[in-house]
Amino acid sequence: MRTEKLSHLHFYFHDTLGGKNATAVQIAGPENFRFGMMVMVDSPLTEGPERSSKLVGRAQGLYAVAAQQEVALLMVTNFVFMAGKFNGSSISVVGRNPISHAIREMPDLGGSGVFRYGRGYASARTVWDDAKTGSGIVEYNVNVLHF
DSSP, rough: OOOOEEEEEEEEEEBBBBBOOOSEEEESSSSSTTTEEEEEEEEEESSSTTTTOOEEEEEEEEEEOOOSSSSSEEEEEEEEEOOOGGGGGGEEEEEEEEEEESSSSEEEEEGGGGGTTTTEEEEEEEEEETTTTTEEEEEEEEEEEEE
């Protein structure tokens, strides 16, 4: 039987909603992060907070504003890794992301490649956001148990 390992991943998610170089597009619902808004993403994951930092993967999936009393997103996202020892592997994150909270936790429900049978959690912290456009940079710390 193989031994379970704990891996810690640290990266930055760059979400650019709309505009010339969009990595996220609204696909349904009202605008301005109101209840029912849905967004499809294919956003870069980098080593550092600067957009020019080394690309390590992409966040691919969607998020939707799922609460009426606050901006809390339902995240359904795959972190797909394209560099380093996790190249070709992915982690699936599905959970509630109340973006006004300083730190948010979401469950890792599984993965592929190195992360097959994976489980754990991801914590998110907003580094920068633009309330006018909805774009932002989010720091992620992901802890995943896998074989």
